[in-house]
Amino acid sequence: xxxxxxxxxxxxxxxxxxxxxxxxxxxxxxxxxxxxxxxxxxxxxxxxxxxxxxxxxxxxxxxxxxxxxxxxxxxxxxxxxxxxxxxxxxxxxxxxxxxxxxxxxxxxxxxxxxxxxxxxxxxxxxxxxxxxxxxxxxxxxxxxxxxxxxxxxxxxxxxxxxxxxxxxxxxxxxxxxxxxxxxxxxxxxxxxxxxxxxxxxxxxxxxxxxxxxxxxxxxxxxxxxxxxxxxxxxxxxxxxxxxxxxxxxxxxxxxxxxxxxxxxxxxxxxxxxxxxxxxxxxxxxxxxxxxxxxxxxxxxxxxxxxxxxxxxxxxxxxxxxxxxxxxxxxxxxxxxxxxxxxxxxxxxxxxxxxxxxxxxxxxxxxxxxxxxxxxxxxxxxxxxxxxxxxxxxxxxxxxxxxxxxxxxxxxxxxxxxxxxxxxxxxxxxxxxxxxxxxxxxxxxxxxxxxxxxxxxxx
Amino acid sequence: xxxxxxxxxxxxxxxxxxxxxxxxxxxxxxxxxxxxxxxxxxxxxxxxxxxxxxxxxxxxxxxxxxxxxxxxxxxxxxxxxxxxxxxxxxxxxxxxxxxxxxxxxxxxxxxxxxxxxxxxxxxxxxxxxxxxxxxxxxxxxxxxxxxxxxxxxxxxxxxxxxxxxxxxxxxxxxxxxxxxxxxxxxxxxxxxxxxxxxxxxxxxxxxxxxxxxxxxxxxxxxxxxxxxxxxxx
Numbered sequence: 001x002x003x004x005x006x007x008x009x010x011x012x013x014x015x016x017x018x019x020x021x022x023x024x025x026x027x028x029x030x031x032x033x034x035x036x037x038x039x040x041x042x043x044x045x046x047x048x049x050x051x052x053x054x055x056x057x058x059x060x061x062x063x064x065x066x067x068x069x070x071x072x073x074x075x076x077x078x079x080x081x082x083x084x085x086x087x088x089x090x091x092x093x094x095x096x097x098x099x100x101x102x103x104x105x106x107x108x109x110x111x112x113x114x115x116x117x118x119x120x121x122x123x124x125x126x127x128x129x130x131x132x133x134x135x136x137x138x139x140x141x142x143x144x145x146x147x148x149x150x151x152x153x154x155x156x157x158x159x160x161x162x163x164x165x166x167x168x169x170x171x172x173x174x175x176x177x178x179x180x181x182x183x184x185x186x187x188x189x190x191x192x193x194x195x196x197x198x199x200x201x202x203x204x205x206x207x208x209x210x211x212x213x214x215x216x217x218x219x220x221x222x223x224x225x226x227x228x229x230x231x232x233x234x235x236x237x238x239x240x241x242x243x244x245x246x247x248x249x250x251x252x253x254x255x256x257x258x259x260x261x262x263x264x265x266x267x268x269x270x271x272x273x274x275x276x277x278x279x280x281x282x283x284x285x286x287x288x289x290x291x292x293x294x295x296x297x298x299x300x301x302x303x304x305x306x307x308x309x310x311x312x313x314x315x316x317x318x319x320x321x322x323x324x325x326x327x328x329x330x331x332x333x334x335x336x337x338x339x340x341x342x343x344x345x346x347x348x349x350x351x352x353x354x355x356x357x358x359x360x361x362x363x364x365x366x367x368x369x370x371x372x373x374x375x376x377x378x379x380x381x382x383x384x385x386x387x388x389x390x391x392x393x394x395x396x397x398x399x400x401x402x403x404x405x406x407x408x409x410x411x412x413x414x415x416x417x418x419x420x421x422x423x424x425x426x427x428x429x430x431x432x433x434x435x436x437x438x439x440x441x442x443x444x445x446x447x448x449x450x451x452x453x454x455x456x457x458x
Numbered sequence: 459x460x461x462x463x464x465x466x467x468x469x470x471x472x473x474x475x476x477x478x479x480x481x482x483x484x485x486x487x488x489x490x491x492x493x494x495x496x497x498x499x500x501x502x503x504x505x506x507x508x509x510x511x512x513x514x515x516x517x518x519x520x521x522x523x524x525x526x527x528x529x530x531x532x533x534x535x536x537x538x539x540x541x542x543x544x545x546x547x548x549x550x551x552x553x554x555x556x557x558x559x560x561x562x563x564x565x566x567x568x569x570x571x572x573x574x575x576x577x578x579x580x581x582x583x584x585x586x587x588x589x590x591x592x593x594x595x596x597x598x599x600x601x602x603x604x605x606x607x608x609x610x611x612x613x614x615x616x617x618x619x620x621x622x623x624x625x626x627x628x629x630x631x632x633x634x635x636x637x638x639x640x641x642x643x644x645x646x647x648x649x650x651x652x653x654x655x656x657x658x659x660x661x662x663x664x665x666x667x668x669x670x671x672x673x674x675x676x677x678x679x680x681x682x683x684x685x686x687x688x689x690x691x
Contacts, residue, residue, distance in 0.1 A: 279672030
């Protein structure tokens with residue numbers, strides 16, 4: 001069964017109320033019991049002192065008879081207070097059920113409890129020894145107070161307390177349910193709002209202003225997630241459009257070229273030419289598909305495998321060496337700066353691929369004869385490799401999006417004869433970085449553009 | 459070279475058979491795992507090209523069954539570009555693998571590499587028409603004239619000359635010469651070829667370094683001068 005917040009709240013309220021009331025009840029019960037006991041003790045003490053005073057002073061039988069009368073008078077008919085006098089001399093005995101008394105109460109002076117074996121009454125007692133005087137031998141005076149009223153009061157109190165507690169708990173539960181319902185109302189409203197969200201209405205957000213503080217965090221977080229989702233969704237839609245656009249050109253070239261070739265009788269050489277042209281377009285398509293597959297794998301969070309501890313500067317040199325024919329051709333020079341002794345754990349082929357994309361990008365976007373710089377920087381937790389090239393400054397709005405697939409700062413640049421790239425080069429750099437637990441950076445200022453990536457340091 | 463192709467996709471099987479037959483191979487084709495296993499076990503092939511996903515018996519099962527009997531070299535074709543597949547294929551005894559979609563040139567290169575594997579030592583001298591290459595001294599001559607080449611230019615020339623008559627794609631060249639193991643989307647190889655051609659071919663005859671449009675480059679002595687030879691790009 002699903003857990004309901006209301007049920008949980010009610011249960012917790014009830015438990016809280018039960019614990020609180022029980023503690024209060026226990027305390028009250030304790031206080032009452034102690035007060036009642038003290039009351040009884042006072043009673044006992046008063047009676048005992050009273051009788052002791054009378055008994056102590058006289059030692060003859062005449063007075064003893066008067067004592068008995070006094071004790072009779074002091075003993076109420078309901079037996080709530082009783083006196084006993086125990087003595088070796090049978091003349092100085094007093095009290096009901098003395099046989100029993102002698103059997104059960106051999107104890108010393110002081111407080112005690114006593115259960116009359118026949119009547120079953122329990123008495124709280126106070127006894128003392130009174131020394132012999134004149135004819136009278138030493139006697140033991142015992143005063144008892146029946147505990148039945150005391151226990152009755154306590155029992156009645158306990159029952160009342162239990163009933164009140166249960167009633168209060170029930171009331172708290174009812175109130176708690178009501179409070180929970182009211183308290184959770186904003187949540188209900190929120191879920192109604194959330195239910196109304198559709199892909200078509202992705203720009204919609206949950207209202208934050210009318211919500212309680214506790215829900216605000218959740219709503220803000222949720223709205224943040226919606227924002228990212230919307231961005232990703234739009235990017236995906238844009239991406240699909242870009243892919244379609246990117247694939248459309250080679251496809252149209254092939255279809256058109258083939259149709260033209262087939263529409264007239266042609267020589268073998270002409271057909272060969274058409275096929276070669278088609279092959280070029282197909283190679284282009286294959287390259288796009290391969291790159292997109294690569295990006296998709298990186299998107300799925302695939303980490304780089306085949307990691308080796310590599311000498312970063314050496315790998316940079318090897319990659320620059322690959323570009324040497326092109327660099328020679330354009331008179332471009334490349335310098336390596338920074339920490340030339342740095343080592344990193346990485347997949348060398350992926351590293352070279354990313355760096356070669358950066359170099360290709362830098363060469364494409366700088367004039368012939370430019371000086372490029374590859375900088376290796378070691379920072380905490382990451383090793384950065386960046387390529388700086390002189391060239392037109394890239395507007396800050398474009399910088400974060402340079403690594404997006406098919407993103408072009410200047411859409412006309414693509415058509416200006418950039419036959420090698422298909423707008424995935426920097427996206428691949430980003431993918432390689434993320435496969436190595438790294439990140440990317442792009443800055444452009446005062447005619448110098450730096451684009452780089454990092455790999456997590458070993 | 460006697461080949462067996464086990465491939466269920468009819469178009470792929472057809473162009474592979476045609477292409478490889480034209481390269482001078484004797485090619486048998488099986489369209490499912492059961493036929494493939496039968497042929498592989500009954501005949502002795504130089505290389506078997508084996509698709510991983512097959513109806514009947516899949517490629518990995520076939521490979522295991524084959525390896526219990528013989529050690530025919532096998533190139534696996536796998537559509538799933540995942541590491542596990544590669545590991546699985548190589549673990550099961552495949553000698554090489556290609557991820558679909560692969561290029562025909564790539565397959566050809568792998569087949570030739572497998573065939574070369576068993577061959578005796580590489581020659582130390584290469585000769586194509588009047589081009590002479592000393593692989594030990596790392597020197598090259600056209601006729602009697604010494605050609606001055608940088609280290610990488612020599613490596614490029616050697617790669618092309620060793621695979622005389624074999625078309626090499628730009629990707630393959632980048633990998634063999636610079637160890638750049640990926641589609642680089644750059645015209646580096648074109649430029650490098652152009653510069654090599656300027657040194658090795660431009661001032662001499664016959665022309666040896668040919669561009670095959672859309673596919674790559676080949677080094678060979680041709681009967682007549684190429685009419686449609688592309689200008690250097």
